[in-house]
Amino acid sequence: MLEQLLIFTRGGLILWTCKELGNALRGSPIDTLIRSCLLEERSGAASYNYDVPGVSYTLKWTFHNELGLVFVAVYQKILHLLYVDDLLAMVKREFSEIYDPKRMSYDDFDETFRQLRKEAEARAEEMKKSKQVVSKQVSNSGKKQVQMQKSGFEGGNKKKESGNGKDGKDGDNVKNVSENGHANGEVAESRGISRVNGKENGYSNTNGGAFDVNKLQKLRSKGGKKVNSNNGVVVNKVSKEEPKKKPAKKNRVWDDSSPKEEETKLDFTDPVSGNGDSFMAVPQVIEGESMMDKDEVVSSDSESDEDDDDEVDTDKKVDSKKKGWFSSMFQSIAGKANLVKADLEPALKALKDRLMTKNVAEEIAEKLCESVAISLVGKKLASFTRVSSTVQAAMEEALVRILTPRRSIDILRDVHVAKEQRKPYVVVFVGVNGVGKSTNLAKVAYWLQQHDINVMMAACDTFRSGAVEQLRTHARRLQIPIFEKGYEKDPAIVAKEAIQEATRNGSDVVLVDTAGRMQDNEPLMRALSKLIYVNSPDLVLFVGEALVGNDAVDQLSKFNQKLADLSPSPTPRLIDGILLTKFDTIDDKVGAALSMVYISGAPVMFVGCGQSYTDLKKLNVKSIVKTLLK
Numbered sequence: 001m002l003e004q005l006l007i008f009t010r011g012g013l014i015l016w017t018c019k020e021l022g023n024a025l026r027g028s029p030i031d032t033l034i035r036s037c038l039l040e041e042r043s044g045a046a047s048y049n050y051d052v053p054g055v056s057y058t059l060k061w062t063f064h065n066e067l068g069l070v071f072v073a074v075y076q077k078i079l080h081l082l083y084v085d086d087l088l089a090m091v092k093r094e095f096s097e098i099y100d101p102k103r104m105s106y107d108d109f110d111e112t113f114r115q116l117r118k119e120a121e122a123r124a125e126e127m128k129k130s131k132q133v134v135s136k137q138v139s140n141s142g143k144k145q146v147q148m149q150k151s152g153f154e155g156g157n158k159k160k161e162s163g164n165g166k167d168g169k170d171g172d173n174v175k176n177v178s179e180n181g182h183a184n185g186e187v188a189e190s191r192g193i194s195r196v197n198g199k200e201n202g203y204s205n206t207n208g209g210a211f212d213v214n215k216l217q218k219l220r221s222k223g224g225k226k227v228n229s230n231n232g233v234v235v236n237k238v239s240k241e242e243p244k245k246k247p248a249k250k251n252r253v254w255d256d257s258s259p260k261e262e263e264t265k266l267d268f269t270d271p272v273s274g275n276g277d278s279f280m281a282v283p284q285v286i287e288g289e290s291m292m293d294k295d296e297v298v299s300s301d302s303e304s305d306e307d308d309d310d311e312v313d314t315d316k317k318v319d320s321k322k323k324g325w326f327s328s329m330f331q332s333i334a335g336k337a338n339l340v341k342a343d344l345e346p347a348l349k350a351l352k353d354r355l356m357t358k359n360v361a362e363e364i365a366e367k368l369c370e371s372v373a374i375s376l377v378g379k380k381l382a383s384f385t386r387v388s389s390t391v392q393a394a395m396e397e398a399l400v401r402i403l404t405p406r407r408s409i410d411i412l413r414d415v416h417v418a419k420e421q422r423k424p425y426v427v428v429f430v431g432v433n434g435v436g437k438s439t440n441l442a443k444v445a446y447w448l449q450q451h452d453i454n455v456m457m458a459a460c461d462t463f464r465s466g467a468v469e470q471l472r473t474h475a476r477r478l479q480i481p482i483f484e485k486g487y488e489k490d491p492a493i494v495a496k497e498a499i500q501e502a503t504r505n506g507s508d509v510v511l512v513d514t515a516g517r518m519q520d521n522e523p524l525m526r527a528l529s530k531l532i533y534v535n536s537p538d539l540v541l542f543v544g545e546a547l548v549g550n551d552a553v554d555q556l557s558k559f560n561q562k563l564a565d566l567s568p569s570p571t572p573r574l575i576d577g578i579l580l581t582k583f584d585t586i587d588d589k590v591g592a593a594l595s596m597v598y599i600s601g602a603p604v605m606f607v608g609c610g611q612s613y614t615d616l617k618k619l620n621v622k623s624i625v626k627t628l629l630k
Contacts, residue, residue, distance in 0.1 A: 002081065003057065004074040005113070006030065007095060007106075015069075016095070016106045018113060027052040029074055033059050035406070038070070040601065041398040044370030049077060053570070062088045064096055065378040066338065071095075083124035090116045290447040291609070291617035339381055339390075344373050347391040351629075358628050360591030361550045364598050372398055396625055403594065403621045405603035409577060414538060415453055415508055424456075424502040425509045426535060428495075429579070430528060431543035432555055433516035436581040436608065438467065440543060441511050442474035444579075444606065446613035448509055449478065456507040458498035459484040460491040460531065463515035463524070471513055478613070481507070491515070492531040499535060512537065519558035522566075529566040532573050541605065542575045544596060546583045552595040560600060577605040580619070584609040588627050593619060 004021055008014040012034075029050040037048050043063070050057040056077035063070055071092050073084050094112055348369045355365040372394045381390060411425075418425040427444070429437045438461075445455045457475050459482060461467035468484050475482035483498035495512050502510045514531065517524035532540060542559060544552060556575065564572045578596050586592075593604050604619040 001079065002073060002075050002084070002087075002117070005087075005091070006072050006074075007091070008070055008072075010068045010070060013104075015099075015104070016109055019110060020114060025057070025074060026055045029057045029059055030072060033061070033072065036601070039401060039406075040598070041368060041371040041402055043374050044367050051077075060084050060088060062092055063374060063378075064092055065375060066380060067096060067099055069096070069099065081124075082127070083120040086123060087117060087120040090120060288614055290443075290450055290614050292447045292606070293450070294617070339376055339379050339387070341373055341377055343381075343387055344376055344391055347388045348373055350388075351391060351395055355591060355594075355628060358591040359549045359586070359589035359595075360628070361553045361595040363550070363553060364595045368395070368398060368598075392629065396629060399594065399625045399628060400621060402598055403604070403619070403624060406601065409539070409603065409605060411448075411539070411605075412451055412453075415448075418538065419508050422503075424499060424507055425539075426495075426499060426512065426537040427509065427539045427541060428512045428514060428532060428535075428537040429541050429543055430514050430559070430575070431516060432518055435516065435543050435545050437516065437543045438470050438474065438513055439611075440579055440581055440606070440608045440616070441471075441513050442478065443608065443613050443616040445474070445478055445480055445511055447616055449480070454506065454508045455480050456498070456502045456505075456510050457482040458495055458510055458512045460494045460498070461513050461515040462487045462489045462491055462494065467513070467515065481505070491527060492534045495531055495535050519555050519562065522562070525559075525562040526566045529563050529572075532563065533567050533569055536573070540573060540576045541579050542577070542596075542600075542602070543579045543581060544592070546580045546586045546590070546592050546607075548592050549595070552592045553599045556596055556600045575600055575602050577602050579606040579608065580604055581608040583607045584615070588630065590624050590627050593624055594628065 002018075002021060004025055005018045006014060007016045027050065032050055033048050037043060037045065038061075042048075043061070046060070048059045048061075050059060057074050058077045059072055059074050061070060061072045069092075071088050073088055075081050075084065091113060094116065095106075095109060098106070098109070351372075352365045352369045355368070356362055372391065375398075376390065376394055381387065411427075415425045429441050431437050441457070445457065448455050457471055457480055459468045459471045461471070462485070465487075468486065472482055472484065474480075483494070483501050485494045485497070491514060498512070499510055501507075512531075512535075514528060515524065517528065519525070542556065544555060548555070560574045563574055567573070578593075578600070580593055580596075583590075596602075597604060607617050607619050609615045609617060
C-alpha cells in the first residue's frame with residue numbers, strides 16, 4: 001500500500017499531499033531524501049531506501065525541471081509496488097496542467113489523484129496476470145522440450161547398443177591407429193598418454209583420431225618431452241647442464257683504521273638523554289607557518305574562457321555531424337523548446353570521459369552525468385546558449401555542491417569547546433596500509449601547536465613493527481608528549497588510557513594513530529570498530545591517497561560498512577572527514593577527492609602536499625572543480 005505522495009517545489013514549499021492516504025510517516029524520510037540524495041547529486045538513482053528502527057521505506061521520485069517541481073512517493077520497502085513509476089508519471093502530467101506559481105492550495109487535485117491511482121493499479125494488475133500467463137506457457141513448452149529430448153536420447157542409445165561389434169565391446173571405442181598409413185613404430189600421443197610400437201604405455205587409450213604432428217612439434221618447442229629417433233620412444237627431457245650457482249654476496253669490509261668521527265656520521269638516530277621516555281632531547285623543529293592558515297589563490301578565468309571556446313568548438317563538431325552547422329547555430333540563437341536526453345548525450349559523454357581522465361571513478365562519473373541529465377531534461381534552452389555550456393554549468397554546480405561540506409567541522413572551535421568542558425578533543429586516524437597516517441598526524445599536530453593548543457600523541461598502532469618508534473621520532477622533533485604501551489596490546493585499551501592521561505596532564509587534543517588495515521581484513525576492522533566504540537572520539541579521519549581512482553570507492557564504502565556492521569552500538573560511528581595525502585604527486589588527477597566525498601558524504605578536511613610539517617593545507621573547492629572540468 002502506498003504510504004504517502006507529496007508534491008513540492010525545489011525551494012521546499014509543499015504544494016499538495018494525499019489526504020486520502022493520511023499515513024503518518026515514521027522518522028523523516030522526505031528530509032533525508034532531500035539532504036542525502038537530491039542535494040548530493042544522487043537523483044539519477046532509481047530509488048532510495050530509508051531505514052529506521054521498526055520500519056523501512058522506499059522512496060521514488062520524478063522532476064518537472066521547467067516548473068521546478070518534485071514528485072515523491074513513499075511506500076513500505078517490503079511491498080515492491082509495481083505501479084509507482086507509472087503513477088508518478090501520470091500525476092506529473094496532470095498536475096503540471098493545473099499548476100500556477102501564484103497558487104498555494106490544490107485541494108481539487110484529490111479526486112484526480114484517486115482516479116489516477118485506480119488506473120495505475122489496474123494496469124499493474126493486468127501486467128501481472130499477463131506475465132503469469134506467459135510464464136505458464138514457457139514452463140509448458142519447456143516440459144515438452146525435455147520430454148522430446150528424453151525420447152531422442154533413448155532412441156539413440158538403442159541404436160548404439162544394436163551397433164556394437166562382434167567382440168561385445170562398446171561401439172564408442174575407436175581404434176587408435178592412424179588412417180594415414182603410419183608405421184606401427186610411430187608415436188601416437190593423445191591427452192598425455194604415450195603409445196610405443198602399438199602398445200599402450202601404462203594406460204588404456206580411449207581417444208580416437210589420427211596422429212597429430214603439430215602436437216609433437218609444440219611439445220618439442222616447449223621442451224617438455226623429447227622423441228628418441230631410434231625407436232620412437234617418448235622420454236622426459238632432462239637438462240644435463242647443472243644450474244648455475246648465484247655468486248655469493250661478498251661481506252662488507254669495514255676499515256678498522258677509520259676515525260670515530262666518520263662512524264658517527266652513519267648514526268642517524270636521535271640522541272636521547274636519560275631514560276627512553278624523554279622527549280625533550282631534540283630541539284623543536286621550526287619550519288614556519290603551516291599552509292593550513294594560508295589562503296590558496298585560484299588563477300584567473302582566462303584559461304576557463306579558452307576551455308569554453310574549445311568546448312564550443314567540440315560541441316559544434318558533434319552537432320554538425322548530426323544536424324549540420326546551420327541548424328545547430330540556429331538552435332543556439334533561437335533557443336529550444338525543451339531539452340530531451342538525446343540533446344544532452346554528446347556533451348555528457350564528453351564530460352564523463354573528461355572526469356575519468358582526471359581519475360574520477362567510472363561509477364561516480366556515470367552517476368553524476370545521469371543526475372545532471374535528469375536535472376536538465378525538460379528545461380528550455382535559453383537564446384544564444386549552447387547545449388555544451390548548459391551541461392558544463394550544471395555539472396559545475398553539481399561538483400561544487402558535492403565538495404562543499406554539508407556540515408561545518410571547525411576543529412579549532414570544537415577544541416576550545418571541549419577545553420571549556422575540561423575534556424580532551426580526540427581525533428582517530430584510520431586508513432589502509434602505507435598511505436601516510438603517522439606522517440600526516442604529525443603535520444596536524446604541528447598545525448595545532450601553532451594555535452597554542454597542547455597536543456598529545458597516542459601510539460595505538462601495536463601491530464606494525466617500527467610504528468611506535470616512528471611516532472616517537474615525530475613526538476621528539478615536535479616536543480610533544482607521547483603515550484605508548486609497546487606492541488601486541490589492545491589498541492582500544494591503549495587509546496582509553498591515553499585519553500585518561502591527557503585529562504590528568506591537561507592536554508587539549510589527543511591524536512590517536514592506528515594500524516593500517518585493508519578494508520576486507522575483518523579481524524583488524526573489528527579491532528578498529530571496538531576502539532571507536534569504547535573511546536567515542538570527537539572526529540574519525542580517514543587517511544587516503546590522492547593517487548587512487550576506483551579503489552577509493554571500494555576503500556571508503558567498505559570501511560564505513562565494516563564500522564557499521566561490527567559495531568555493537570545501534571547508532572555506529574562512521575567516518576567524519578577525509579585527509580588526502582600525496583596531493584603534490586598527481587598533477588591534475590584530482591578525481592579521487594570527488595570520488596571519496598561522493599561515496600561517503602564526508603568532507604575533505606586536510607590535504608597533504610609534501611614531506612615537511614608545514615605541507616598541510618585545506619581543499620580549495622573552486623580549484624578542484626576548475627581542474628576537473630578543464
